[in-house]
Structure formats: structure tokens, C-alpha cells
Amino acid sequence: MTPRTSAQGRSTAIEAATTSVEDYAKTIYGLAEWDGASVTASALARTLGVSNPSVSLMMRKMADLGLVEHRPYAPIALTPAGRQLALAMVRRHRLIETWLVRELGYGWEEVHEEAERLEHAVSETFVDRLDVRLGHPRVDPHGDPIPGPDLQLDYPETLLLCRVPAAMKVRLEQVDDAVPDALSALDTHRVPIGAQVTVQATDRGAVVLTPLTPGGQDSPGAPPTQDDQSAAAGSIRLAHEVAHAMRVSVVR
Amino acid sequence: MTPRTSAQGRSTAIEAATTSVEDYAKTIYGLAEWDGASVTASALARTLGVSNPSVSLMMRKMADLGLVEHRPYAPIALTPAGRQLALAMVRRHRLIETWLVRELGYGWEEVHEEAERLEHAVSETFVDRLDVRLGHPRVDPHGDPIPGPDLQLDYPETLLLCRVPAAMKVRLEQVDDAVPDALSALDTHRVPIGAQVTVQATDRGAVVLTPLTPGGQDSPGAPPTQDDQSAAAGSIRLAHEVAHAMRVSVVR
DNA sequence: AGTATGATTTAGGCACACCTAAAACTGCAA
DNA sequence: TTGCAGTTTTAGGTGTGCCTAAATCATACT
Structure with a gap:
């Protein structure tokens, strides 16, 4: 896509961002925010599904x-301008997802792909009006916090589920909408965002847990399904990949 | 934008359409539909804002x-597949515009640009759900008919306003949303879609007319503005360019 | 018929974003 | 300390879509 052309070109670099640049910024931010680790070129390449040389070239650009701080062979970090751009994209993405779920009847597992395309096509005006219409939501359907119009972002203190020690009581706060397996796991075990669970055991990143708030939001008409063995036993096993896609807060 | 990737690649050519191809198809269709004339390469270039050689290359592609029928130096016509693609884009465009006006508080003069970008980013699923939510509208806010899910399009028999002979009584049916001057002319003279007017005189494409349904949809709180001379006299002059952007039906 | 005028196509380039293959660098370990 | 394995960068190439400049075609007019 061509660069975003704006009436008043205030932030030069941000206005000149192409779809690709927007995706890179968002992904760098996501990796840093989610894992809290330093972002390497190859992690970026893996996440974006492009080759390492492509990342290298793009980082120079x-x-x-x-938009980024990058000395050769060193890890990658966003500059303040880059973080601005990333947060603007995150805001778009999460507002669009909220809208798709609330008003267009999308399931929470369907919205990511659609938002991924739409976020590059909408104007600032659009985002602001959507925000108003939705009543300035603070989190999206996956529990992810939505940056405000000033791009400020406040979120509760959370841990990656895969890093929670055994025997801890936690509340599910966020799921990564880009990991379908995580979404479907929560769906099938009827564990909604906000549910409390106890971590029973951990096994090299994989996690076994028990729901405390039973049943989640079982729809009134639907009888409890008996066809799920682990759910029936009250104990759920999540692969590392899946547990890595969830964030929880500690319950005192 | 990259080609539209679909789960089941049924119509090959249509699925492989890039943003540019989609725009070309839509524009060719628009020129043919609106003017009823044969589409030349340079008219296409002018409308799309690209150079003639670019059109030439794209027509080969x-x-x-x-998607198109094109022998060198001959006018351009869509094939049935091309028409399908164009109608699909028209459907998207008009549904999105309807939604922006109805639910996001956009003015009818703001929606074109936004829709122009969104139409390339949304999925078929999105369009269908939007259609349902809006209650299957048959026309958009500019009076332009919206193709159905089967891409069938039925519209009333209309004339370009600039081709209406003098002394004829007509009803305003459509405005070209891509011509801001036409939209603002109707706004300032308070002539809504559906209004009846009499063509007073024509002057090489320019048109002078008188509203028959007075006042249009004056908002209750707003007193009739006195600051418009021609409207006060009950007679409105539209430049050729503007009159060419409107379609009317004959009132018996 | 002959030519001028305008429309159209070919030729040659540029920017973006991606790729594979090969070279260069880093840092850990024998 | 030297070597090796993995990471990262450079080199060279592809596809898309656009551009300007130059050649070609079609036609309308003298």
C-alpha cells in the first residue's frame, strides 16, 4: 500500500509509513510488550513470516x-516515534476487533485476520469516530488494553501464563488474538476472560490448570457438554505455545 | 496490496485481483455505466489519475x-468476469458508504475517500454481514443502486442531468459521490435525493433548474438561510461538470 | 492523396517489498 | 586461542505498478 497521505504532514516519518512499515512497527512492539525480551532480527522475521534479509533491509529503512534504533548485529528497539506508530496501529487493531465482535456478530477467533487488513486502510477520523461509537472501550474482546486517543496505555500487572509457578491462583486477563489455538482452547473449556484458575503444575512451559469460577458464561439453554474429558475432570492442559499466548494477574 | 487470497480459489482471475486491478475494473465499469459511452484508454487514465502508458500496460495484464476485451487501439470493454469483479467492488463501496453515513455519523461528502480505501481491505464475509446489518439496502446515501449478493443490479431508467432538454420535470435520483462539487451544490441549495425539479434552461451542458418540492429536508431547528442568492430566487445554476455528476428520472 | 494531430503503445527506469545464495560477524567452547 | 555454529548482513534478482520520452498508429482535414 502507498504511504498514508495526510493533509498536514506533522510527524513526517509516521505519515510516510507504508503498510509494511506499520506491520513491522506493530510486530516489534508486540514482541517487546508481550515477552518483555529484546527483539532479534530473526524473531521478527519468524513472526512476520518473511526472510531474515528482508528484515535486515527493512530495519535499515x-x-x-x-522509527527504530538499530546498530548492525544488535537487537532492535523502537524509538519514541516508532512506539507512537506501533501504538496507533494497536489502537486501530483493537478498536476494529471490538467493533467487529460487538456490532457485526463476529466470533473472537474470526476478527484478527479481518482487523489485520482493515487497520491499514482506515483514517484517523474513522478510528476516532469508531472509538466514540463504541463508548471508548478500555479493552478489546481478547482482554487486550486499547490505547487511548493520546496513545497512552495502562494495563494491569500481568504474567505470561507459561511463566506462572505451580499452585498459584490467577485471573485470566488477556489472550493473544493471533493464536487461534489459544482462543479455541478457551472456547472449548469455557474459560472466559476474567475467569479465575489455579495453576496445578507446569511442565517445561506447558501448564495444567483448574477453573475456579465454574462454567464460565455457559449460555442458559446449553446443557453442560459431557464430551470433553479433561474439562469433565476439571483439569485443563495447555501446550506451551498456548500458555504463552495468555496473560494472567495474580489473585491474592 | 497483495492479491486477495481466498480459501477456495474459484474464479482464479477475480481472486488474483490486486488493488489496482480492482480499481481499474471499477472505473471502467463506472465510465461505461455512467456515460453509456465506449471507454477509451485516455479517459481511463484521466479518471484514474495515471499516465496513458500505465493504462496500456494494465490493459494487457x-x-x-x-477481465477486459482489448485489441490494440480499440476501446476497452469488460468481459463478464471483469463485470463481476467491478460489480463486487461497487457493492462493497456502496455498502460501506451506507454504513459510514448511517452508523458512524459521516456526511455524504466525506464517505467516498474512506470507502475507496476500505473496499480493498474487507472480506466477502464482512460485506455479507454488513449487508445483513444494514437490512439489505437497495441504494446508498447518494442514491446509487447497490448490487445484491448475486451482483444483480436493477436501477430506474435515468438520464444524465446535463442531457435533459429544457422545460422537463424530473426527479433527482443519483449523485456521483466522487464529485465533491455536486454534493456541496445539493447541500447548499437544499436539494435532497428524491427532490423534483424543473429544468429551466441548458447552456452547453450547464443546467439551470427550479426546485418543485420546496426546501427539501430542512432540519426543523434551522431557519431558512437567507445568504444564498440563487436559492432565494428559486433558480439554481449547475456547471456542466456538476450536472454531469447527477442522474434524474422523468416525471410524467 | 498527404499530412498534421491526437491517441496509443513500446522502451527504458524507479520505488517498494520480497526472495535465495553467499559473505561477514559474534560469541561460546574445546 | 582458535574454530565453529548460528545470526546477520550484503549481493543479486523477481514481481507489481507507476513514470517520462520516444515511436507508432488512426483519422480528420486540406
């Missing part, structure tokens, strides 16, 4: 644009 | 894709 984005460094020239003043 | 779209001919290879089976």
Missing part, C-alpha cells in the same frame, strides 16, 4: 526514518 | 487475466 526504518532506522533512516527514525 | 487484465486482458491476459480475462
Whole structure:
């Protein structure tokens, strides 16, 4: 897609961002935010589904644009401008997802792909009006916090579920909408965002847990399904990949 | 934008359409539909804001894709597949515009640009759900008919306003949403879609007319503005360009 | 018929974003 | 300390879509 053309070109670099640049910024931010680790070129390549050389070239370009800090062979970090861009994209993405679920009847597992395309096509005006219409939501359907119009983002203190020690009582706060397996796991075990669970055991990243708030939001008409063995036993096993896609807060 | 990737690749050429191809198809269709004339390469270039050679190259590509009929130096016509693609884009565009006006508080003069970008980003699923939510509207806020899910399009028999002979009584049916001057002319003179007018005189495409249904949909609180001279006299002059952007039906 | 005028196509380039293959660098370990 | 394995960058190439400049075609007019 061509660069975003705006009436008043205030932030130069951010206005000049192409679809690709927007995706890179968002992904760098996501990796840093989610894992709290330093972002390597190859992690970025893996996440974006492109080759390492492509990342290398793009990092040079984005460094020239003043969006990333990057000395050769060193890890990658966003500059303040880059973080601005990333947060703007996150805001778009999460508002769009909220809208798709609330008003267009999408399931929470369907919205990611659609939002991924739409976020590059909408104007600032659009985002602001959507925000008003939705009543300035603070989190999206996956529990992910939505940056405000000033791009400020406040979120509760959370841990990656895969890093929670055994025997801890926690509340499910967020799921990564880009990991379908995580979404479907929560769906099939009827564990909604906000549910409390106890971590029973951990096994090299994989997690076994028990729901405390029973049944979640079982729809009134639907009888409890008996066809799920682990749910029947009250104990759920999540693969590392899946547990890595969830964030929880500690319950005192 | 990259080609539209679909789960089941049924119509090959249509699924492989890039944003540019979609725009070309839509524009060719628009020129043919609106004017009823044969579409030349340079008219296409002018409308799309690209150079003639670009059109030439793209026509070869779209001919290879089976979307247009084009022998060198001859006018351009869509194939049935090309028409399908164009109608699908028109459907998207008009449904999105309807939604922006109805639910996001956009003015009818703001929606074109936004829809122009969104129409390339949304999925078929999105369009269908939007259609349902809006209650299967048959026309958009500019009076333009919206193709159904089967891409069938039925519209009333209309004339370009700039071709209406003098002394004829007509009803305003459609405005071209891509012509801001036409939209603002109707706004300032308070002539809504559906209004009846008499064509007073024509002057090489320019048109002078008198409203018959007075006042249009004046908002109750707003007193009739006195600051418009021609409207006060009950007689409105539209430049050719503007009159060419409107379609009317004959009132018996 | 002959030519000028405008429409159209070919030729040659540029920017973006991606790729594979090969070279260069880093840092850990024998 | 030297070597090796993995990471990262450079080199060279592809596809899309656009551009300007130059050649070609079609036609309308003298």
C-alpha cells in the first residue's frame, strides 16, 4: 500500500509509513510488550513470516526514518516515534476487533485476520469516530488494553501464563488474538476472560490448570457438554505455545 | 496490496485481483455505466489519475487475466468476469458508504475517500454481514443502486442531468459521490435525493433548474438561510461538470 | 492523396517489498 | 586461542505498478 497521505504532514516519518512499515512497527512492539525480551532480527522475521534479509533491509529503512534504533548485529528497539506508530496501529487493531465482535456478530477467533487488513486502510477520523461509537472501550474482546486517543496505555500487572509457578491462583486477563489455538482452547473449556484458575503444575512451559469460577458464561439453554474429558475432570492442559499466548494477574 | 487470497480459489482471475486491478475494473465499469459511452484508454487514465502508458500496460495484464476485451487501439470493454469483479467492488463501496453515513455519523461528502480505501481491505464475509446489518439496502446515501449478493443490479431508467432538454420535470435520483462539487451544490441549495425539479434552461451542458418540492429536508431547528442568492430566487445554476455528476428520472 | 494531430503503445527506469545464495560477524567452547 | 555454529548482513534478482520520452498508429482535414 502507498504511504498514508495526510493533509498536514506533522510527524513526517509516521505519515510516510507504508503498510509494511506499520506491520513491522506493530510486530516489534508486540514482541517487546508481550515477552518483555529484546527483539532479534530473526524473531521478527519468524513472526512476520518473511526472510531474515528482508528484515535486515527493512530495519535499515526504518532506522533512516527514525522509527527504530538499530546498530548492525544488535537487537532492535523502537524509538519514541516508532512506539507512537506501533501504538496507533494497536489502537486501530483493537478498536476494529471490538467493533467487529460487538456490532457485526463476529466470533473472537474470526476478527484478527479481518482487523489485520482493515487497520491499514482506515483514517484517523474513522478510528476516532469508531472509538466514540463504541463508548471508548478500555479493552478489546481478547482482554487486550486499547490505547487511548493520546496513545497512552495502562494495563494491569500481568504474567505470561507459561511463566506462572505451580499452585498459584490467577485471573485470566488477556489472550493473544493471533493464536487461534489459544482462543479455541478457551472456547472449548469455557474459560472466559476474567475467569479465575489455579495453576496445578507446569511442565517445561506447558501448564495444567483448574477453573475456579465454574462454567464460565455457559449460555442458559446449553446443557453442560459431557464430551470433553479433561474439562469433565476439571483439569485443563495447555501446550506451551498456548500458555504463552495468555496473560494472567495474580489473585491474592 | 497483495492479491486477495481466498480459501477456495474459484474464479482464479477475480481472486488474483490486486488493488489496482480492482480499481481499474471499477472505473471502467463506472465510465461505461455512467456515460453509456465506449471507454477509451485516455479517459481511463484521466479518471484514474495515471499516465496513458500505465493504462496500456494494465490493459494487457487484465486482458491476459480475462477481465477486459482489448485489441490494440480499440476501446476497452469488460468481459463478464471483469463485470463481476467491478460489480463486487461497487457493492462493497456502496455498502460501506451506507454504513459510514448511517452508523458512524459521516456526511455524504466525506464517505467516498474512506470507502475507496476500505473496499480493498474487507472480506466477502464482512460485506455479507454488513449487508445483513444494514437490512439489505437497495441504494446508498447518494442514491446509487447497490448490487445484491448475486451482483444483480436493477436501477430506474435515468438520464444524465446535463442531457435533459429544457422545460422537463424530473426527479433527482443519483449523485456521483466522487464529485465533491455536486454534493456541496445539493447541500447548499437544499436539494435532497428524491427532490423534483424543473429544468429551466441548458447552456452547453450547464443546467439551470427550479426546485418543485420546496426546501427539501430542512432540519426543523434551522431557519431558512437567507445568504444564498440563487436559492432565494428559486433558480439554481449547475456547471456542466456538476450536472454531469447527477442522474434524474422523468416525471410524467 | 498527404499530412498534421491526437491517441496509443513500446522502451527504458524507479520505488517498494520480497526472495535465495553467499559473505561477514559474534560469541561460546574445546 | 582458535574454530565453529548460528545470526546477520550484503549481493543479486523477481514481481507489481507507476513514470517520462520516444515511436507508432488512426483519422480528420486540406
